[in-house]
Amino acid sequence: MAMxxxxxxxxxxxxxxxxxxxxxQVLHFLNNRNKVHHDSINFCxxxxxxxxxxxxxxxxNDLTQPINDVDLVVTIGGxxxxxxxxxxxxxxxxxxxxxxxxxxxxxxxxFSGEFDATRSTGHLCAATVENxxxxxxxxxxxxIAPSELxxxxxxxxxxxxxxxxxxxxxxxxxxxxxxxxFSFRITKExxxxxPPVNCRSSGLRVSTAAGSTAAMxxxxxFPMPILSRDLQYMVREPISPTAVSDSMHGLIKHDEKMxxxxxxxxGVIYIDGSHINYTIQDGDIIEISSKAPSLNVFLPHYxxxxxxx
Ligand SMILES: *[C@@H]1O[C@H](CO)[C@@H](O)[C@H](O)[C@H]1NC(C)=O
Ligand SMILES: *[C@@H]1O[C@H](CO)[C@@H](O)[C@H](O)[C@H]1NC(C)=O
Numbered sequence: 001m002a003m004x005x006x007x008x009x010x011x012x013x014x015x016x017x018x019x020x021x022x023x024x025q026v027l028h029f030l031n032n033r034n035k036v037h038h039d040s041i042n043f044c045x046x047x048x049x050x051x052x053x054x055x056x057x058x059x060x061n062d063l064t065q066p067i068n069d070v071d072l073v074v075t076i077g078g079x080x081x082x083x084x085x086x087x088x089x090x091x092x093x094x095x096x097x098x099x100x101x102x103x104x105x106x107x108x109x110x111f112s113g114e115f116d117a118t119r120s121t122g123h124l125c126a127a128t129v130e131n132x133x134x135x136x137x138x139x140x141x142x143x144i145a146p147s148e149l150x151x152x153x154x155x156x157x158x159x160x161x162x163x164x165x166x167x168x169x170x171x172x173x174x175x176x177x178x179x180x181x182f183s184f185r186i187t188k189e190x191x192x193x194x195p196p197v198n199c200r201s202s203g204l205r206v207s208t209a210a211g212s213t214a215a216m217x218x219x220x221x222f223p224m225p226i227l228s229r230d231l232q233y234m235v236r237e238p239i240s241p242t243a244v245s246d247s248m249h250g251l252i253k254h255d256e257k258m259x260x261x262x263x264x265x266x267g268v269i270y271i272d273g274s275h276i277n278y279t280i281q282d283g284d285i286i287e288i289s290s291k292a293p294s295l296n297v298f299l300p301h302y303x304x305x306x307x308x309x
């Protein structure tokens with residue numbers, strides 16, 4: 001299929017900090033982040049002008065409706081921009097992430113004693129300004145194919161939530177200091193394939209392969225091959241005696257589901273961060289699976305290579 005219409009989704013510019021309250025070195029660094037992002041947007045737009053495609057640019061925060069009628073979405077920012085865009089994209093429109101300001105390890109090390117000099121993380125971004133034209137040509141000429149990333153589908157009391165998670169979901173009490181109570185079991189074709197587990201903890205996290213190197217890894221989970229269709233779950237800070245059981249961390253295979261019952265008065269399901277959330281209550285049944293439409297992403301080579309190891 002020839003690609004004719006492109007949508008460019010831009011990360012918004014950061015609000016400048018108060019000069020009087022910020023160390024001059026940090027202020028200089030932050031202002032430079034906006035400049036580099038700005039230059040990257042201009043650079044990509046100039047390249048698009050040269051191609052025989054129609055395109056328009058939209059700020060990612062102005063997105064409110066599912067994206068239709070385009071052949072390709074290009075996000076310019078980092079993983080956060082791609083993640084936010086993913087909530088508006090089904091499995092028909094492929095996405096290319098451009099990291100507009102990649103983190104430089106040498107710089108982070110140089111300033112490690114002074115401030116956090118990370119720029120933008122672009123784990124899922126196949127392009128930077130360095131190779132944007134080359135990658136874009138590969139896509140427009142059909143030489144590069146997107147990969148299907150698994151997403152999480154959630155239903156509450158048999159009602160599907162409209163947003164699919166690309167990275168992870170967290171089910172927890174809205175107050176971080178409060179206990180979460182729930183039980184869960186893994187099912188396959190409607191039949192239980194594990195005994196029910198009752199637990200008191202800080203909640204439940206479920207990640208995709210794409211999200212397994214984010215919060216799941218920080219919490220002690222393992223990285224999964226990027227194209228895996230399984231999900232990884234982990235009960236957060238379980239309270240003994242069930243804590244010793246190995247059922248607190250494991251996989252929900254692609255043909256399985258997790259059936260969880262929330263048994264606490266208050267609860268929230270957070271999807272890919274804190275901005276998308278659904279309130280749940282005592283007795284709600286939450287079904288979690290990888291049955292969501294995939295997200296088709298042009299991935300960086302090295303990520304696909306890792307998956308083959
Ligand atoms: C999920 O759990 C609830 C409550 O234990 C139960 O009523 C329901 O039948 C379960 N669904 C499946 C598919 O196991
Ligand atoms: C849920 O999301 C809204 C909108 O992004 C946010 O304002 C609110 O604080 C979130 N709620 C919780 C409990 O985190």
